[in-house]
Amino acid sequence: MKVIYKILLIQFLFLGSLKFGNAQANVSFDSLFVRETLRLDFLLSGSRDTQLVSFGKFVREPFWGGSLVNLIDSFEYGDYQVWVFENASEKVIYSRGFSTLFAEWLTTDEATKLNRTFFESVVMPMPKTECQIVLLKRDRKNVFHQIFQIPFSPSDYFVQKHTPVLYKSEKVYGKSVPEKSLDIVFMPEGYTEKEMKKFKSDCEKFIGYFFKVKPFSDFSEKVNFYMIYAPSVESGTDVPGKMIWMNTKFNSNFYTFDVDRYLTTMDVWEIRDVAASVPYDQIVILVNTAQYGGGGILNNYNIFSADNQYSEQVFTHEFGHGFGALADEYFYDTTVDPASLYDLSVEPWSVNLTTLVNFESKWADLVDKNTPIPTPLSYANKVGAYEGGGYVFNKIYRPVDNCKMRTNAVNEFCPVCNRALTQLLRFYTE
Numbered sequence: 001m002k003v004i005y006k007i008l009l010i011q012f013l014f015l016g017s018l019k020f021g022n023a024q025a026n027v028s029f030d031s032l033f034v035r036e037t038l039r040l041d042f043l044l045s046g047s048r049d050t051q052l053v054s055f056g057k058f059v060r061e062p063f064w065g066g067s068l069v070n071l072i073d074s075f076e077y078g079d080y081q082v083w084v085f086e087n088a089s090e091k092v093i094y095s096r097g098f099s100t101l102f103a104e105w106l107t108t109d110e111a112t113k114l115n116r117t118f119f120e121s122v123v124m125p126m127p128k129t130e131c132q133i134v135l136l137k138r139d140r141k142n143v144f145h146q147i148f149q150i151p152f153s154p155s156d157y158f159v160q161k162h163t164p165v166l167y168k169s170e171k172v173y174g175k176s177v178p179e180k181s182l183d184i185v186f187m188p189e190g191y192t193e194k195e196m197k198k199f200k201s202d203c204e205k206f207i208g209y210f211f212k213v214k215p216f217s218d219f220s221e222k223v224n225f226y227m228i229y230a231p232s233v234e235s236g237t238d239v240p241g242k243m244i245w246m247n248t249k250f251n252s253n254f255y256t257f258d259v260d261r262y263l264t265t266m267d268v269w270e271i272r273d274v275a276a277s278v279p280y281d282q283i284v285i286l287v288n289t290a291q292y293g294g295g296g297i298l299n300n301y302n303i304f305s306a307d308n309q310y311s312e313q314v315f316t317h318e319f320g321h322g323f324g325a326l327a328d329e330y331f332y333d334t335t336v337d338p339a340s341l342y343d344l345s346v347e348p349w350s351v352n353l354t355t356l357v358n359f360e361s362k363w364a365d366l367v368d369k370n371t372p373i374p375t376p377l378s379y380a381n382k383v384g385a386y387e388g389g390g391y392v393f394n395k396i397y398r399p400v401d402n403c404k405m406r407t408n409a410v411n412e413f414c415p416v417c418n419r420a421l422t423q424l425l426r427f428y429t430e
Helices: 002-016 101-105 193-210 216-222 268-275 311-322 415-429
Strands: 033-046 051-061 080-086 091-098 116-127 131-138 144-152 169-173 182-189 223-228 282-287 294-297 301-305 386-389 392-398
Touching: 033 144, 033 268, 051 116, 051 144, 051 268, 080 116, 091 116, 101 116, 116 131, 116 268, 169 193, 182 193, 182 268, 182 415, 193 223, 193 282, 193 311, 216 223, 216 415, 268 282, 282 311, 294 311, 301 311
Parallel strands: 182 223, 182 282, 282 301
Antiparallel strands: 033 051, 033 116, 080 091, 080 131, 131 144, 169 223, 294 301, 386 392
16 A cells, blocks of 8 residues: 555656646557446545545446546646546556535534534546546645545446436537537426426526637537436425425535525435436536525536526536636635635635735736736726635735626626636547
């Protein structure tokens, strides 16, 4: 085990030096993987002081929706990374960044007072050979540390083979093959059997919203949308602050971390079970409610209410989180201490926030030479560094005054967010 860890450390240092485009040289997908998905279900437990990773199960799913070319993560986004380390070649053959609801919970006051357990899941292409699967977590200095490792053998008879739930699925948009497209699956939450027509109508509506926004509209021929008809017993969702509790497919709820508009679910394993009926890169959960809210967790899921007046804006905002790893650019009052959420001696990993510690590594190349840094609000929406973002009032800076990641008043991404999303879209579709 010590030998493997040493090799992994060397591999990680090597991967950190790679540039997008050459990270995959001499790697053949079909020599390493089967065109199916391997899912690792696990549990994250503990408090802010101590965390524990526990193995849940391996699940073999029938489709792989991801790239056959871009197997190594070149972005290093997310609170966590998963690596697939092939024993025979002593190489990392797949990696991807992701985030979890547990990591968000660790920033709350509750995490200092009690232990909790969250169900989590991560997917990867199905390896042909024996591997080590490793999870790494980012610390406040943005350094990744190994937190979990488990061997995997494709001949292990304890790997569960996914039997698709007998729900009807449908491809409602797109003609591109999964390996060269961004594949998005719509999942219904709080839609009863009698409301499946409404669910389909809502899906079509949100596909229209999606392609109204750049850069998604620029990739309309490289995006596929699927939908799965998985009904709930009751309509709506849980609203604990109003003592409303509904029997729904994915047990979603408002008031996550006691924030009334924060809509999430902890039933990640159930979500993955249903989504596995189609090839997918991103999961979008439509919640059959008019109450304002949503959430997006990187390479995990995107969720939002279907019938609110701002649902159009919220959809692509949350997709900016769940797909694009973009941070919220709004902030609360001055009572939130920046140092409680960020190490101000390093840059945040989110592409659209900066501490100005190393601004050249962020979006300095997009700033006009006559624009001062930090940037006064008098410069309106010129790209600069405007103080306030990532939930804090000062010492964290955002690219423009108003962006889709800050407010519903605008329905477009700023140039910094647009560039980041474009790079990811190319990563999935080339």
